[in-house]
Structure formats: C-alpha cells, structure tokens
Amino acid sequence: MSNIIKLEHVKKQYDDGFVALKDINITIESGKFYSLLGPSGSGKTTILRIIAGFSEPTEGRVLFDGQDITHLDASKRQLNTVFQNYALFPHMNVYDNVAFGLQLKKKEKNEIKKAVKDALHMVQLDGFANREIAELSGGQQQRVAIARALVNEPKVLLLDESLSALDKRLRKDMQFELREIQKKLGITFIFVTHDQEEALAMSDEIFVLNEGKIQQSGSPVDIYDEPVNDFVARFIGDSNILNGRMVKDFEVEFGNHTFECADAGIKPGERVEVVLRPEDLDITSVDKGKLHVRVESQLFLGDHFEIKAIDTDENEWLIHSTNSTKVGKEVGLYFDPEDIHVMRFGESEAEF
Numbered sequence: 001m002s003n004i005i006k007l008e009h010v011k012k013q014y015d016d017g018f019v020a021l022k023d024i025n026i027t028i029e030s031g032k033f034y035s036l037l038g039p040s041g042s043g044k045t046t047i048l049r050i051i052a053g054f055s056e057p058t059e060g061r062v063l064f065d066g067q068d069i070t071h072l073d074a075s076k077r078q079l080n081t082v083f084q085n086y087a088l089f090p091h092m093n094v095y096d097n098v099a100f101g102l103q104l105k106k107k108e109k110n111e112i113k114k115a116v117k118d119a120l121h122m123v124q125l126d127g128f129a130n131r132e133i134a135e136l137s138g139g140q141q142q143r144v145a146i147a148r149a150l151v152n153e154p155k156v157l158l159l160d161e162s163l164s165a166l167d168k169r170l171r172k173d174m175q176f177e178l179r180e181i182q183k184k185l186g187i188t189f190i191f192v193t194h195d196q197e198e199a200l201a202m203s204d205e206i207f208v209l210n211e212g213k214i215q216q217s218g219s220p221v222d223i224y225d226e227p228v229n230d231f232v233a234r235f236i237g238d239s240n241i242l243n244g245r246m247v248k249d250f251e252v253e254f255g256n257h258t259f260e261c262a263d264a265g266i267k268p269g270e271r272v273e274v275v276l277r278p279e280d281l282d283i284t285s286v287d288k289g290k291l292h293v294r295v296e297s298q299l300f301l302g303d304h305f306e307i308k309a310i311d312t313d314e315n316e317w318l319i320h321s322t323n324s325t326k327v328g329k330e331v332g333l334y335f336d337p338e339d340i341h342v343m344r345f346g347e348s349e350a351e352f
C-alpha cells in the first residue's frame, strides 16, 4: 500500500500564542480507515483542518502523494470533509445538496445526474433526491453529507466527529455503514472522534492524541492490549493500574505478591506500572485466587456486571464479570500471566 498523506514535524501555534500541535508526524496509507482519537482540546480538529487546507501549520510540511501541499488552497486538494454539523444547505433539496460541488465545477447535466444517483445509492438514500433537508432524520442528513463528499470522488475523506449528533443506536448503525462504504470504495477515511469505542470498532489504525502530541499509533488491538503509557491505558477502555517492580525477567511484583508475566523488556529492580483490564479478571474462591479482595459494589450493565472491590492493600479493583457476586463478600481474583501488561514507571504523556 502506498503512502497518501504525510505530516512531517507539524507544529501549530495559534495567534494568541497557544501551541495546539507540538511535533506531529503521521503517515497515512491509501485505502485504510484511520481515527484521530483524543479528549476534547487534544488537537484532533486542528490536524484535520491542516490536512484539509483550512489552516496552515506554523512549522512542518504536509505531503499528498509525495507532493508538498502545505500551502496549497483547500479547494485544490483531492479530499473532502464531512463536518460535525454536516453543513448542508437547508433551503435546497437532497439532489441539489449533493450536486452542488459538481455544478460549481460546471460538469455536464447528465454526468451530474448519474453521479448524484450513484452517491445516493451508495449511502442507501435511493428515492430521496427530492426530499427537503428539514424532512430528513439526523442519520439521513449524515448520509446526504457523505454522499455530497463522495460525489467528488475524493482520494481521502475527512470526517470530523460526524456521528456525534446521532443517538446511540443510529450511531452504531452508521459506524457499520461508514466502514462498509469505506471498504467498498477503497478510499482513505480519516475520522475524528473522542469516543474510544467508536475508534476501536471502526479503524484499521488509530492515532491517540493528547495535548497536541501523538501518544501512540497502531491497530485497535495493539493499542488496547499494549498501551505505551498511562494516558493511553486510562483513555482506551477501563484499566486497573498498580505500582510495582520487576523482580526478574518474566516476573513482576505488585500488591505484595510476585506474578509471572510476559516479557516486558524492563530490567529487574526497575519500578513499573502494571495494567490489568477489568474483563481479564475472573472472580473465584479465595483459595483459587491470585489476589484476595472484598466486593464493594456491583452494577448490572446489560451484558455484564461491573464490580468494584478492594484488596488487602486498599487498592481498588474494577472487574467485569458475566456472573453476579455479593457485596461485602471476600473473593479471589484470578488472571492469566499474559493479561498482565507492564509499563515502565512514569511513562506518562509528558515524556513523548
């Protein structure tokens, strides 16, 4: 697969002096689904705007197909953006909204007609051409916005929090549909979201962003299973994070016990932080557990129970279990060695 977009040492300082992006290096390959994932204010939209050409970096370069486009006008870039509020024209019907870009380019009427028909078919809005925008649901408006972008046959589609206005059910459907559209067309999608579940479900690759820096990039599985620092471990999914120390290779100490673990590449004696995911913990009898905890609370969440428990050192544990337990009960916690993820101590975002 070839690289289609590259950001090299991109820095963005706004006029008021605020540095929104510090040193962003990103490579985007063609035909993949990417997410820019981070909390509010982390710089996701700033990156998207720089790629789209609505904003220029203070330092660094943007390459598209190997060409330097850092200062190229947005309208000349082979990409389209779907905005959070869809930015549809409310006084035009669906057809005119989708046709707008092609009409502006003075394309032939029949060509426009066919392109609009194809784009509406792609987003499953056949037969909606004459509807007014106000007569559409949020999900349908979202699809019109995507059709309006697809009609230009962009090489890259940028989507800025474009599912955030939808309710949960519809959002899940659209996640699936977007992914299907992307696969079918084989164009590159770059999707901005603060929702980690959404990014995990949809992406080939995720860039996790915090305070203007990429914290980690990789496949959803890599990022979930091997978070490189505290920030990523806490931001992606729920985590139990405990202080510990490497005893020797394949052995780590935490909670006053030593445990076999996978190779962490960290020297014996070094301080570490240990991450254990709630769904990797099993509740068992006290004698079978590797740790001993007391159940403090239990919530039923539809497909699992979320259990909070306290160990003998007063560490709080979060456990996801398909079985219920009793509040106040003393139980054992069991986990496999490969589910213990060890990070060097203090490997916080500040060091990246």
Ligand code: ATP
Residues within 6 Å of the ligand: 014, 015, 016, 018, 020, 038, 039, 040, 041, 042, 043, 044, 045, 046, 047, 194
């Ligand atoms: P959100 O999810 O809330 O949209 P984001 O991750 O997309 O957040 P950005 O919109 O990229 O974040 O903003 C990054 C930082 O830059 C924020 O602290 C924001 O306040 C700041 N910022 C954005 N635009 C400007 C501007 N024009 N002038 C000064 N600061 C700005």
